[in-house]
Amino acid sequence: MTSSLKKSWSQGVPETLNYRLGERPLHEYLIQNAIDQPRQTAYNFYGNEISWSQLVDQTLRLAKFLQNKGVAKGDKIALYMQNCPQYLLGHYAIQMLGATVVPLNPMYKASELEYFINEAEIMAIISGDELYDQIGAIKDKTPSLQFFMITNYADFLSEKLTLPLPEDLQGEKKAMDDAYDVLNIVDVTAPLEETEAIDVWEDVGLMVFTSGTTGRPKAAMLTFGNALFKTAATAHGYQHQQEDRTLAVAPLCHIAGMVMGVNLPVYSSNSCILLLRFDPVTAIQAIERYRVNKLYTVATMNAAILNEAQSGDHDLSCLETNFATSFGLAVDESLADAWGKLTDGCLLFEASYGLSETHTCDTMMPMDKIKYGTCGIPTYQTDIRIVDPETGKDLPPGRQGEIAVKNPGVFKGYLNRPEATAATLRQGWVFTGDIGTLDDEGYLTFNGRVKEMIKASGYSVFPEDVEALMSDHEAIAQVAAIGVPDSKRGESVKAFIVLKPEYVEKVTAEAIIAWSKEHMAAYKYPREVVFVEELPATSSGKVLRRLLKE
Known part of the structure; x- marks a missing residue:
């Protein structure tokens, strides 16, 4: 569209x-x-x-x-x-x-x-x-x-x-x-x-x-x-x-x-x-x-x-x-x-739909034809497609799929990250990792995120970032972070932690949260900590956050 x-x-x-x-x-x-x-x-x-x-x-x-x-x-x-x-x-x-x-x-x-x-x-x-x-x-x-x-x-x-x-x-x-x-x-x-x-x-x-x-x-x-x-x-x-x-x-x-x-x-x-x-x-x-x-x-x-x-x-x-x-x-x-x-x-x-990779504002709302629940229509010189994440084929109006965007705001790529750039930027199109629909008049509706990024108080929180920062704690052997609904923040961070054996039953969730608060931005530190014996993972060791959410 x-x-x-x-x-x-x-x-x-x-x-x-x-x-x-x-x-x-x-x-x-x-x-x-x-x-x-x-x-x-x-x-x-x-x-x-x-x-x-x-x-x-x-x-x-x-x-x-x-x-x-x-x-x-x-x-x-x-x-x-x-x-x-x-x-x-x-x-x-x-x-x-x-x-x-x-x-x-x-x-x-x-x-x-x-x-x-x-x-x-x-x-x-x-x-x-x-x-x-x-x-x-x-x-x-x-x-x-x-x-x-x-x-x-x-x-x-x-x-x-x-x-x-x-x-x-x-x-x-x-x-x-x-x-x-x-x-x-x-x-x-x-x-x-x-x-x-x-x-x-x-x-x-x-x-x-x-x-x-x-x-x-x-x-x-x-x-x-x-x-x-x-x-x-x-x-x-x-x-x-x-x-x-x-x-x-x-x-x-x-x-x-x-x-x-x-x-x-x-x-x-x-x-x-x-x-x-x-x-x-x-x-x-x-x-x-x-x-x-x-x-x-x-x-x-x-x-x-x-x-x-x-x-x-x-x-x-x-x-x-x-x-x-x-x-x-x-x-x-x-x-x-x-x-x-x-x-x-x-x-x-x-105001609009957009992301950092496109310098945001990929849509605009017609001020005399407002459709609440949508993000408006594509802005100048902008093409938006809804793509089936599995087949890569374009979907018709009303069908839900991944949002892809192309316009003069599209970024050049990620610094020193060619593989990540190739995954996101394809032939001038940014594949956003977001799910949405377009209607017959071109209005875009944002339905959710394919990415595991957490939106807390309007800030983007990346699970891997939280996990890397929390891994500095002397008691933590493994950690996985997910977003959970929060009535005030939209989402907040919940951390699942495997403690090192010598710290089991010797450190509290409250202590971990207090430490995190001192070492992370206010919107990023976990509001909830759960201790587990192991984290669900693939055979290659990749943590399955999807299972933690379920």
Whole structure:
């Protein structure tokens, strides 16, 4: 099914995708914004109104510092921060040199960082100063790391505060002898004179870690063109304009949060209110104060705002469009109706279907023909097939099978993983490992996952990753992780553990969970542990998680 099926498209949405400034990397759009509207507010961070001119100037200064440190085309630089202006500076400064951005979730702990840094051979990291201890713990185990930059989020606040500050913005600034300070860098470094020449459709500007179809997380290589295409398709499909005001509360380190919070404001040249993280009270105040009219959320955020709004008199009538993702809670008609009543008519609907390997947003919802329970129709230049997993043959509308996607957002492959690449990427098609159906009008319904990936609180959790991390525990001989339903998180991790003989009856499940909590991101550690004598496995030793689920 292809996006040429125009009868389902929204009124007013152009049928052909024309890039606003042509096929150029997004950092060139950023620079052009500073030329065309230098004084317009680009991002507002708790009252600090950062203009396009200021944003570009500071980004060029950070890029020059990186260049002075030897960063060049193809080098991998990690961002390990909460949402903040420094994240934007880092993202675009790295790409101005033709280097590759590697987002790392700020919830990662030291042992997780060690794996990711070594897997991608990361050269340098820009980190929030509260996270530096995690880096310090693994410096001796990550030979590719050459230098570190840290930042205090409060460095990019102004004296005029307009929204409640989270605790992270109230802590004292840390000084590290072996790390460079981002604020000092942009204060003393001259701007970059010339950005690197980019082959938009070939050069890799982003690597995001994902499971693919099997194994521990792998680095999916995405080009500058992949990012441009998906950002432009989203902007034009949802009719984003320069005069729009958006709110960025989803994590910028996630591919969806990156499209909505890092790329979309730059492409559309619209003002964006940036929050460190989601908080319903602060989100409501930001929407009211700055008259946000277009919003991206996870469905649980909408539920939290609805709950909070019951306790006060709020005016959210400025909201016009809210595209959301069903993580932990479905974006259904009942949620949409409640949201419409609160906001005096704001449309709430499923944003899209997508995955890291396609830079997400492979579908879009026609705003005047919403079908709840579906993910919308294929976006621009996108073909979606439903394939029989056993025969490989295409299935007709209404038949359930594996979702396969082809469009200009498709990744180049997994870094140093040719076999995994070949399993997922076939003749330009990404075989997603997800199960779905297409109806006669081209609407895609997502039915479940072939993969054993666990979706906890909207985060992707890979069983092999959990198992590898838990294997560091001195008492664990074998471990297998699965996802189990969780009313709050969608899914949570359950671990089946074979203890070493000397630890049987000497270690408790609670102790294992407590240890895991210290060594893993909050969404990843197991909420339930079961001790077993052995794990079900094939004759070759591969654990049969399917039997554990049963």
